Amino acid sequence: MLVSTVEQIRQMEIRGAGRIARAAAGALADHATVVQSTELNDFVGEMEQAANLLVATRPTAVSLPNAVHLVMAGVQTARTLEEARSGIIASASQFITSSEQAVQRIASIGARHIRDGDVVMTHCNSEAALACILEAHRQGKEIEVYATEVRPRNQGLVTIRTLNDAGIRTSYIVDSAVRSFINEVDLVLVGADAISVNGAVVNKIGTAQMALAAHEARVNLVVAAETYKFAPLTILGNLIEIEERPAEEVLTASIASTLPHVRVRNPAFDVTPADYVDLIITEEGAIPPEMAYIIIRDHLGWSIEQFDRPAHGADQKE
């Protein structure tokens, strides 16, 4: 299960920050049950190796290291192998349950920000953002959605299937049509892979230009994100790594081989500055992006005091 989960996350068969986090927690619990070690130290070493393997699968979604950190938290202080094993299994199950509950809570808070008659634009395939839309629809609000294609991996197809199955009227548009349709939209609602201490939101490539178009058209941009999408190490000035994916996702190798002077760039995510974010809906409530530090301190348990070096340059620049 560990190896297959690692491979599925790498190949994007498991994707989306929340699902990646839950899959990693599940894989750690499963690994804890199958590891053969008889000594506590060996067990801890094996589990740490598994944790590192999972964290290395995709670099941007901070939900992944946050979930692994939470699941592994008790392992260093466990006095026996059995205590370490059962601690990991219990923490993983707790994380998975609370993550599912967080999405439900976000849905009910997020639905309040969608009015009857609203046209909502979304990008990529976010479980948290879609949960808000589905909940508003379930409450009987007449809503319509614009969903983007999301080149090059076309996650928009997953989104439109979900919306269609729910019976929500949806327009499917190419990514470059966002500005053309933004004036027909009342609200932009997206998910997040990571949120930095200064409230900048990292999400699927194209989110930042959607935010720019929304800002220009005076359309609110709302982000739906569980608290474990906030990035604690940005307190120290660490930047969130933007994953750059293989060129073949954009241009087939046979075409690329005829274009020796062309280089393909394929970043999977981009950074939307806090200035373009109106609200972040977490399971703890809807907050302005400026409150990101409070979430990191109060809900993830990381604070600046625990580091000996002062933070410097904590901005996530574009």
Ligand SMILES: O=C(COP(=O)(O)O)[C@H](O)[C@H](O)COP(=O)(O)O
């Ligand atoms: O950018 C993506 C997915 O990127 P990819 O397809 O490359 O993983 C999603 O918007 C966020 O992960 C939030 O999703 P969720 O709300 O489901 O966590």
